[in-house]
Amino acid sequence: MRRAARAYAAGEAEGTALVLAEPLSFWGGIDVGTGRIIDHSHPDLDEIVAGRVLVMRSGRGSSSASSVLAETIRRGTGPVAIVLGVADPILTVGALVADRLYRIRCPIIVCPLDGIRTGDVLRVSANASGAAELQLEPQNEEHRTKNA
Template identity: 55%
Template sequence: MTSFTARTLVEGSAEGLLALLTAPLSFWGGYDSGTGRVIDHSHPAFGAEIAGRILAMPSGRGSSSASSVLAEAIRLGTAPAGIVLAQADSIITVGAIVAARLYGKACPVVVCGPETMAQLRPDARLSLVATADGARLNLSTAV
């Protein structure tokens, strides 16, 4: 098992298989909150199911409305279990905060930086614990 530290944007804990995206994803128009799948036809991960997985990607992309799509997916249980970013994204952060406050459902969001992101593998299992003091990512290659 390999451990990394990260910066917490939204507190919580999650564990699951890693959904590692090579390109930023916009939840607005790029993610179906009803199914938990990537629906942006131009995205390299088109058709991938993200629901219940730990989503890792360089950053978010696009519209401020993406926060409402993420919050709705969290409410429906079709969101990622947690989100790991290489760069902080205020839109994703707002969506997760709103869902935690309105629905009492956590989707932790952390920033690990590009160096850590480069060490993540799509076939890995990742657990993350994000507190006000920081975050810890534990990566296991066994699935």
């Protein structure tokens, strides 16, 4: 399934979706060394964002979150892409800084999130003009059980 999206940070990525129940702040919410969610008030505590396509409604505060996101991207402990329901300038700055300083891209797109589940395979294609596309390969329960 394909859906049109809006690009906020350019790049190409593919990975398994991690759909968060609530927005996450990278500032204090992520262990930079491991990519583990460490915010004890977050319902997805202990999930790992590293190497996954992070899907959430929006980011959650603190302008310092951009530097934390950039550092996780540099270390390889951050998401390979971020899919949001609404634009988040703080996360966008983090991805742009990682691209500029480290030449590592983490595309960020905005599109409807309905139908995306943790475990689905997502392909993100985002260009600098703002055009983007999300390809969604749903993983049904039978497939998830066989491949667990």
